[in-house]
Amino acid sequence: MATPADPTTDTTALRERAEEHLRALAGDSARLREDQWTAIHALVAEHRRALVVQRTGWGKSAVYFVATALRRAEGAGPTVIVSPLLALMRNQIAAAERAGIRAHTINSTNTTAWEQTYAEVAQGRVDVLLVSPERLNNPEFRDRVLPELAAGAGLVVIDEAHCVSDWGHDFRPDYRRIRSLLHDLPDGVPVLATTATANERVTHDVAEQLQAGAERADTLVLRGPLERESLRLGVAELPDPTARLSWLAEHLPDIAGSGIVYTLTVSAAEETARFLNEQGLKVLAYTGRTDPDERRAAEDALLDNRVKALVATSALGMGFDKPDLGFVVHLGAPQSPISYYQQVGRAGRGVDRAEVVLLPGREDVQIWEYFAGLSFPPEDTVRETLAVLAEAEKPLSVAHLETRVDLRRTRLEQMLKVLDVDGAVQRVRGGWVGTGRPWTYDTERYAQVSAAREREQRAMLDYIATDTCRMEFLRRQLDDPEATACGRCDVCTGRYWTTDVDSGRRKAAADHLDRPGTPVAPRRQWPTGMSALSVDLSGKIPENLRAGEGRALGRITDIGWGNELRRVLAEDAPDEPVDERMLQGVVRVLATWGWENRPVGVVAMPSVTRPTLVGDLAARLSSLGRLVPLGSLSYRTDNGPGPRRHNSAMRLEQVYTSLVAGPELQERVAELQASTPGPLLLVDDVVDTGWSLTVGAALLRRAGAPEVLPLTLATTGG
Structure with missing residues (x-):
């Protein structure tokens, strides 16, 4: 008669193997955190669905790479990672390869390699497949490739999972398509969602969406403290753009290391980069308008410390990984303390001290208002769109819909993606079609989301004016129950950045602007x-x-x-x-x-x-x-x-x-x-x-x- 396996022994052996894989990934001194191990055990031993909300730099990617290695050793299929940015994909592939994990990506920049990648997946030669969320609703990928991937996946990972929730600061309609992917997964395929920036409301919403199609009704939520001990938060309020530009030129050379200067607009990034270069600082602009090859070269230049800074919009955001990033300076305040926390989290992952400075502008609120036009359209516009699609004899492209629906293209595309997730429309070859399914305009929810955005903007202004600990303020905005005074920010220490600027630099900035x-x-x-x-x-x-x-x-x-x-x-x-x-x-x-x-x-x-x-x-x-x-x-x-x-x-x-x-x-x-x-x-x-x-x-x-x-x-x- 066989002796039953000892669960304790099995768990110990599994952890030992997990630690071995971690050391291959992160070095001989690496050890699993307890929450990392809890998540890995839940995925590998229990085949559960889990949401990990942990600060930037905590090691969320280690969880899914170690879990991948363990699952592949059991004979499971490849891990499918839904990842939002190409920069993140490149960093993750490099990390995976260091640990002997074979990773490939499917995105808009490597279309010629897709067929080869699909073939290698079918042959079992791919351990990790990274997919952009937009790819999930590409008709060919959704209909031909995704069903096979879902059926054969050993693990599904949703990175930057706050994007799933329209309560999140960076909601992306394409991410809602993940719910359909999860619903169609075979029983027993574990799912991991990760993010560094989710308050209680977003955490609850994402955890609820992770349950789609699951046998178990509960999602394991592992939420840790969001303290970042290396960050020195500060605010320097300067009277005008001239003073802020001259402040940058004067103080950036004195801050150790290289870093990021964030701006609110493309034009501000380009203008600031030009001025700083004129002042002898080696910087590069990085925006959504930057050519993809130039973006990659700029990222590499910052990673290699060949530039003092990238002057960037939020296009340089989630997933950019440089452990020794020495500073993040914001020229203008983001609309949300939560998105601000995420962006400053780029700094200080692998150094003892990193400077974080906000230079707010009086015009920030005007710029927020200028970009506020991307809220969900009013009901009559949505109904008009559905009627146009219902009457059409063939699929309509966005360009053709523009002749019949009075919305800018970006807003029209966003609306169609939301309607697609809701089941009211579908993207097919040649454009969009109506499904004829009943659809309800959720007036109350859209109004509540809009009100939440307004509260976030007011909170950002409160952060600038606060006379209490800045890190504690940000952590409370993210509903961190362990939020306490950091003892390091300008308010805690009483050491504030000077607002004095050299008259010569100020004149140079004035002439430039x-x-x-x-x-x-x-x-x-x-x-x-x-x-x-x-x-x-x-x-x-x-x-x-x-x-x-x-x-x-x-x-x-x-x-x-x-x-x-x-x-x-x-x-x-x-x-x-x-x-x-x-x-x-x-x-x-x-x-x-x-x-x-x-x-x-x-x-x-x-x-x-x-x-x-x-x-x-x-x-x-x-x-x-x-x-x-x-x-x-x-x-x-x-x-x-x-x-x-x-x-x-x-x-x-x-x-x-x-x-x-x-x-x-x-x-x-x-x-x-x-x-x-x-x-x-x-x-x-x-x-x-x-x-x-x-x-x-x-x-x-x-x-x-x-x-x-x-x-x-x-x-x-x-």
Whole structure:
């Protein structure tokens, strides 16, 4: 008769093997933390679903790599890791390979390798497959590859799991697709979700979603203290962008190591990087607009300490792993203490001391409001979208939906992803279709999420002003029950960063921020599907009708001119003549334009909201530049094109059917070109979609202008 196995002996042997794998991964001195072991045991021995909420640098990736090694030794299939960022994937693959774990990735940058990867998975030659959340709803991947992966997976890991919850600070609709993946898993496949930034509400929501399709009703939640003993938190309140830039140039060289300077906008990152380089600091900009190869090179430069800092937007976020990162400085406050905690958590993982400094700006709240337009659309817009899809005879692309639903593309795509997760629509080859399933607009939940965002913004302002421990404040925002005063931050120690800046550096920063001018790229292609709006435009815009490259005084999100532009162009701002400083800025834009042929005349765009501002700007530029004032384009009706449309196709239809070059304007243009041929300036207050200026330029080109150069006060780009 066989003797029953001793569970204690089995557990001891399993832990010994787990420790061996950890040492292969992290070095001979590495030892499992108790919560790490608890999670590994739950996954490997009990095949449970677990959520680990632990601070950055705690070792969450060690849990799933060790569990992978143990599961593979048992003959289980590969681990599937849903991971949000390419930077995270690259770091994780490198870590896995050091431990002898064969890892591959499927993402948008390696499409040519997908088939080979699928074949190697089928042959059992892949231990870990990392997949971006967006890939989960790619029709081919979802229908052909995902079912096989789910059926054969030995472990499923959801990294940065707070993204699953719309209560989280970085909710991503694609992550909600994971619920369907979990529901379809065979019985007994363990699941691990990990995050460093989840409060109690998010933790509960994610744990509940992890139960989809599970035999056991409970998710194991391992939540640890969020203290980061290496971080020295501080705030330096400076009066204006000039002071903040000069502070950076003066103090970054004195902070040990290399690090990250976070900004709120793309334009701020690029502008700050240019200034710091001018001041002799070697830094690189890193944003969502940065080329992927340049991003990778920038990450490597920071990892190798070949630059002092990356000046980055939140595009450099989850998963970037540099243990000796010496500082994180924020030029402007994020909207949430939780996202702030996550970003500062990049620093000080492998060093005893790392500086964390917030340089808040008075304009931060304005920038938060500017980016606040990505909330879930109102019910009538959603219902309209569902009706359009229901009536369509074939799948509709996002471009075609834009001709029928008044949402910007990014917001439309976000809405479709949420509806897809809710089962109301489905992405298929060729676009989107309606499923016909009943769908309810959860007004109460959307309102509660919006209210939660507003509370987070108020809490961020409270963090700046707090007279108690800053680390304790952040930990309490994350509902850490062990939050206590850290004894290291500026409030605890009474040692605050100086706000004094060298007058020479301040002048250099002022001169830098005062440089006016940003390019405005011309539209080159009409939107797809304009025939659905009874507009006969398609394909490339003919060169003989195209606008030239334009200029704007600045981006509305700039940290220099942006402050003044946001004030002048605010919805409640009075319509007044352009002020002298702004006018002189535009004159300097003209002086440094570098055009091949100097303009000979000025035309104003018609404006329903700011006719005085635009008309005055055009008239004064005519006078100062000795250019012929030709008047203005006009609208067919006094009300202009009507209530502003938000997306590209509908805005073009509005402008195309309402904007005209009247007979008198056409005659003036023809007379000027006959006597003094040359380009025309086309003046407006702000360029957003670009279609008003595109159509205006085409009208003037038809009237005989050889070139039309748009000139605006602001562009919304960046």
